[in-house]
Amino acid sequence: MKSDNPTSNLTHQFVINDYLHQLFDAVNVISVQGYDNERRVIYWNEGSERLYGYTKEEAIGQKIEDLIIPEPMCEFVIEAHSDWVKKDIEIPASEIILQDKDGNNVSVFSSHVMFTNQYNTKQMYCIDIDLSDVKKAQAEASFNEDMLKTIFGAIPDLFFLMENDGTILEYHASNETDLYTKPKQFIGKKMGDVLPEEVAKKFETYISLVLEKEQMMSFKYELALLHGLVFFEARINKITEHNQLMVIIRDITEQHKADEIIRHQAYYDSLTLLPNRFLALDRLSQLLIEAQRNNEKAAVLFLDLDDFKKINDSLGHETGDKLLIESAQRLQEALRKDDTVGRLGGDEFIVLLRGITDHHAALKITEKLLNNFRAPFKVEGREHILTASIGVAIYPENGTTVADLLRNADTAMYQAKSYGRNTYSFFTKKMNVIIQRRLVIEEQMRDALERNEFELFYQPQFDAKNKHIIGAEALLRWHNPVLGNVTPDEFIPIAENTGLIVPIGKFVISQALHFLNTWQSTCKRQQKYTMAVNLSPRQFRDVGLLSFIQNSLSEANVNPESLELEITEGVLMSCHTNVVDILTEITALGIYLSMDDFGTGYSSLSYLREYPFNVLKIDRSFIDGIVLNNEDCNLVKAIIAMSHSLGLTVVAEGVETKEQHTLLNELGCDFMQGFYFSKPIPAEQFLDFSMNFDKK
Numbered sequence: 001m002k003s004d005n006p007t008s009n010l011t012h013q014f015v016i017n018d019y020l021h022q023l024f025d026a027v028n029v030i031s032v033q034g035y036d037n038e039r040r041v042i043y044w045n046e047g048s049e050r051l052y053g054y055t056k057e058e059a060i061g062q063k064i065e066d067l068i069i070p071e072p073m074c075e076f077v078i079e080a081h082s083d084w085v086k087k088d089i090e091i092p093a094s095e096i097i098l099q100d101k102d103g104n105n106v107s108v109f110s111s112h113v114m115f116t117n118q119y120n121t122k123q124m125y126c127i128d129i130d131l132s133d134v135k136k137a138q139a140e141a142s143f144n145e146d147m148l149k150t151i152f153g154a155i156p157d158l159f160f161l162m163e164n165d166g167t168i169l170e171y172h173a174s175n176e177t178d179l180y181t182k183p184k185q186f187i188g189k190k191m192g193d194v195l196p197e198e199v200a201k202k203f204e205t206y207i208s209l210v211l212e213k214e215q216m217m218s219f220k221y222e223l224a225l226l227h228g229l230v231f232f233e234a235r236i237n238k239i240t241e242h243n244q245l246m247v248i249i250r251d252i253t254e255q256h257k258a259d260e261i262i263r264h265q266a267y268y269d270s271l272t273l274l275p276n277r278f279l280a281l282d283r284l285s286q287l288l289i290e291a292q293r294n295n296e297k298a299a300v301l302f303l304d305l306d307d308f309k310k311i312n313d314s315l316g317h318e319t320g321d322k323l324l325i326e327s328a329q330r331l332q333e334a335l336r337k338d339d340t341v342g343r344l345g346g347d348e349f350i351v352l353l354r355g356i357t358d359h360h361a362a363l364k365i366t367e368k369l370l371n372n373f374r375a376p377f378k379v380e381g382r383e384h385i386l387t388a389s390i391g392v393a394i395y396p397e398n399g400t401t402v403a404d405l406l407r408n409a410d411t412a413m414y415q416a417k418s419y420g421r422n423t424y425s426f427f428t429k430k431m432n433v434i435i436q437r438r439l440v441i442e443e444q445m446r447d448a449l450e451r452n453e454f455e456l457f458y459q460p461q462f463d464a465k466n467k468h469i470i471g472a473e474a475l476l477r478w479h480n481p482v483l484g485n486v487t488p489d490e491f492i493p494i495a496e497n498t499g500l501i502v503p504i505g506k507f508v509i510s511q512a513l514h515f516l517n518t519w520q521s522t523c524k525r526q527q528k529y530t531m532a533v534n535l536s537p538r539q540f541r542d543v544g545l546l547s548f549i550q551n552s553l554s555e556a557n558v559n560p561e562s563l564e565l566e567i568t569e570g571v572l573m574s575c576h577t578n579v580v581d582i583l584t585e586i587t588a589l590g591i592y593l594s595m596d597d598f599g600t601g602y603s604s605l606s607y608l609r610e611y612p613f614n615v616l617k618i619d620r621s622f623i624d625g626i627v628l629n630n631e632d633c634n635l636v637k638a639i640i641a642m643s644h645s646l647g648l649t650v651v652a653e654g655v656e657t658k659e660q661h662t663l664l665n666e667l668g669c670d671f672m673q674g675f676y677f678s679k680p681i682p683a684e685q686f687l688d689f690s691m692n693f694d695k696k
C-alpha cells in the first residue's frame with residue numbers, strides 16, 4: 001500500500017541520515033536502499049536506480065513490497081521486517097530473486113542492517129549485490145556441463161584426458177561393455193600399462209609427435225577382443241593451456257569392413273575372386289624387388305583359355321562365367337600358397353612363381369597347371385573340355401621389369417597357341433622377332449586390299465582316271481612392297497585374328513567367281529569347271545556372308561554347282577550355333593561343300609555325317625607317305641572307302657609324283673591336285689595351261 005504523502009513524512013529522516021547517505025552515495029556500484037520502520041523508502045542510491053530501474057524520485061516514499069518484492073514473497077518480507085523491528089529477529093543475508101520496474105527477475109545477494117535513529121525509530125538498510133552476471137555464468141557453466149555430458153553420452157567414442165606424460169586423468173565412455181580394459185582401470189595409468197605393447201608404443205609415439213608438432217594427430221590400431229578383432233582410430237590433441245592431452249578413440253570396425261570391401265572390389269576380380277590385373281601386376285613388381293634382393297629367379301606365366309570366346313558365344317555367358325570360376329579354382333589348386341594367380345581380364349590369367357630354382361621347376365608347375373585342366377568341366381550336368389595355353393617368362397633372363405616379363409610371357413603364350421594349343425612355351429629371344437614380324441604383317445595387311453597387293457593363283461584339279469581338268473582351287477597370294485611375298489600360311493592366321501579375313505575373303509570369292517566365268521567361257525566344253533574357294537572360321541561370323549556369295553554368283557554369272565567352298569574342322573569346332581544353319585543354307589543353294597585338310601586335327605568322322613559335305617580332301621601329309629608307308633596307304637584307302645560309303649567325292653591334295661597318282665587311282669580316289677600336275681599359277685598362265693592341256 002502506498003502512503004499519500006510520503007515525502008513530507010520522511011523529510012526529517014534525510015536530515016538525520018545525511019552523513020550516512022553521503023557514504024552510500026559514494027559506493028554507487030552496489031544498490032543500497034534505506035527503509036523506515038514502515039518499510040518506506042528513505043534512501044535509494046544510484047546503484048539501486050540501475051539495478052531496479054526506479055529513479056530515486058520514483059522510489060522515495062514507496063514501500064519495499066510495492067517496488068522490488070515479487071508478489072509471492074510480499075507477506076514473508078513484511079513479517080520478517082516486522083519481526084526484526086519488534087522482536088529484534090534479524091533478517092539474514094541471502095541470495096534472493098527480486099524484481100525490477102519492468103517485472104524482470106533480479107538476482108541479488110542481499111545483506112541488511114537495522115539502525116535506530118535519535119527518534120528511536122528503526123531504519124533498515126538493504127545492500128544488494130547484483131548476481132545476474134554470476135548467475136548467468138553459473139547457468140552457462142552448468143549448461144555447458146550438461147551439454148558435454150549429453151554429447152559424451154551420445155557419442156560412442158571413448159575420451160581420455162591425459163597429462164602430457166601420458167598419465168590418464170579422466171575418461172568419458174558411453175559404453176564400456178566392449179572395451180579391452182575397463183576405462184576405470186586406466187585412471188592414473190599410462191597406455192603402456194593397460195594395452196598390448198605394440199598398441200601402447202603407437203600411443204607413445206603419437207603423443208610425442210603431438211607435443212612436438214603441437215597439432216592434432218590420428219592413427220589406427222586393432223585389438224583382439226573377446227568377440228573378435230576390433231579396429232580403432234585414436235585422435236590426440238593438445239589442450240595447450242593446461243599441459244594436457246585429449247585422446248578420442250573411435251571404434252571403426254564397420255568402416256574398416258566397408259573399406260575392406262571397397263579395397264577388395266578395387267583389387268579383386270568379382271567373378272573369380274582372384275587378384276585382378278591391378279593387384280596381380282602390383283604383386284609382380286613386389287616379387288621382382290624380392291627376387292632381386294634375394295638373388296632369386298621368378299617365373300611369370302601368361303595363361304589363356306583356348307577358344308574360350310567361341311565357348312562363351314555358343315554356350316552363353318552364364319556357362320562361360322562358371323567355367324572361368326572353375327578354371328580359377330583349378331589354377332589355385334595347382335599352386336603353393338605364396339604363389340599368385342590373378343585374372344588379367346576375359347580368359348587371361350597370370351601366375352607368379354617365386355623362389356624357383358631353374359626352368360625345370362617352372363616347367364613342372366606349368367605342366368601341373370595344364371594337367372589340372374585335363375578332367376572335363378561339369379556345368380549344369382553337361383561336360384565341357386576346356387584347355388589352356390601357357391607362355392612362360394623367367395626373371396631375370398627374360399626381363400627384369402613388369403612390362404618386359406609380361407610382354408614376353410604373352411609372346412610365349414602366342415607361340416604355345418600356334419603349337420596347337422593346350423600346351424606351353426618358354427619365351428626365347430627368337431620369339432620377339434616372330435612377334436615383331438607379326439606386327440608388321442598386321443600393319444601392312446590393313447591397307448593391302450586398297451593397294452591391290454592381293455592376287456589369286458589357281459591350281460588345277462584333275463580327274464584321277466582320265467587326267468582331265470575338272471576344276472581349280474583358288475589360292476591367295478600377297479606381295480607387299482615392305483615384306484615381299486608373304487605366304488598364306490603366315491598371313492591367313494593373322495587375317496583371321498584381326499578380322500581382316502572378312503573383306504579379304506570377299507575379295508577372294510568375287511575374284512575367283514569372275515575368273516571361273518572367264519575360264520568357262522574361254523575354254524568351252526560340256527561339263528563345267530568347278531572353283532574351290534577356302535572359307536575361314538571367322539568368315540562364318542559375318543552375317544552378310546550368304547547374301548554376299550549369292551550376289552557374287554549372280555554378278556559373275558556362275559552356277560552355284562560350280563562353286564565349292566572348302567572349310568576345315570576349325571569352322572565346325574568354332575562352336576558357332578549358326579554354323580549348321582549356314583552350311584545347310586549353302587548346300588540348299590546348290591553350292592558344294594568340301595571338308596579340307598582331312599586327316600589333320602581331330603578328323604572326326606562324325607562331322608562328315610553331321611554336316612552336309614559333298615567333297616572330302618585328304619591332307620597332303622597323308623599323300624606324302626602313301627607310296628613308302630603301308631600304314632598311310634591303308635589309312636588313305638580306308639578314308640576313300642568310307643567317304644564313298646557316305647556319298648562323298650574324294651580329292652587328294654599334294655600329289656607330287658607319278659607313283660602317288662597311280663596308287664591313288666588304284667585306291668579309287670576321284671580327283672587330285674598337286675605339283676605333279678601343276679603348282680598354283682596366276683590367272684593368265686592358268687588359262688594358257690588349261691587350253692593347252694585340253695588340246696592334248
Ligand SMILES: Nc1nc2c(ncn2[C@@H]2O[C@@H]3COP(=O)(O)O[C@H]4[C@@H](O)[C@H](n5cnc6c(=O)[nH]c(N)nc65)O[C@@H]4COP(=O)(O)O[C@H]3[C@H]2O)c(=O)[nH]1
Pocket residue numbers: 459474475476487488489492505508534535536566596597620653654655656673674675676680
Ligand atoms: N608341298 C606341296 N604343296 C602343295 C602341293 N599342291 C598344293 N600345295 C599347296 O597346298 C595348299 C593347299 O591349300 P589348303 O590346304 O587349302 O591350304 C591353304 C589354305 O588353308 C590357306 N589359304 C590359301 N588361300 C586362301 C584363301 O583365299 N582363303 C583362306 N581362308 N585360306 C586360304 O592357306 C593354305 C596354304 O596355301 P598355299 O600356300 O597356297 O598352299 C596350298 C598349295 O599351294 C604339292 O604337291 N606339294
